[in-house]
Amino acid sequence: MRFVATMFVLLAIIIVPVAVRAHAFLDHADPAVGSTVPTAPPVVHIWFTQELEPAFSWIRVTDKAGAAVSDGPSAVDPTNNQEMDIKLKPLPPGTYTVKWHALSVDTHTTQGDFTFQVKGS
Ligand SMILES: [Cu+2]
Structure with missing residues (x-):
């Protein structure tokens, strides 16, 4: 009986923070968060932990000077509402903020x- 009670307490500790x-939130991204990529990515993809409202969700990608480097607005993937993408202009080597x-x-x-970094050649 004590074991069962302990298990309930442990489960509550594990489950409650997940519900909160x-x-x-960002689940994972491509290019990955903080990564250095060898070639300029044509698109930034971000996967979220929950479905998004497309009209009120956006991504902006800027270079070190703060200039936008995206090619058109971001969009939530119509086949997967947990994914949002933005196309990029050809990026020279450098650090970019998403x-x-x-x-x-x-x-x-x-x-x-x-941020992610595009490696210089
Ligand atoms: Cu919420």
């Missing part, structure tokens, strides 16, 4: 940013 973190803003279907907004 139910907004749309800023994202997401409105999840649970009406919570989240935002964040990360």
Whole structure:
């Protein structure tokens, strides 16, 4: 009986924080967060932990000087509402900042940013 009670406490500790973190956060990205890539990526893909509201979610990609390097606006993938993509102009070597803003279907907004680096030849 004591074992069962202990298991319940352990489960509560494990499960409760997951429920609290139910907004749309970055799950993973391509290029990966903080990564260095050998060639310029044509698109930045970000996968989120929850489905997004396309009208109120966006990505911006800028170079070190703060200039936008995207080729058109970002878009939520019509076949996967947990994925948002943005096309890029041909990027010279350097460090780029990806800023994202997401409105999840649970009406919570989240935002964040990360960088990736395109390696010089
Ligand atoms: Cu939420």
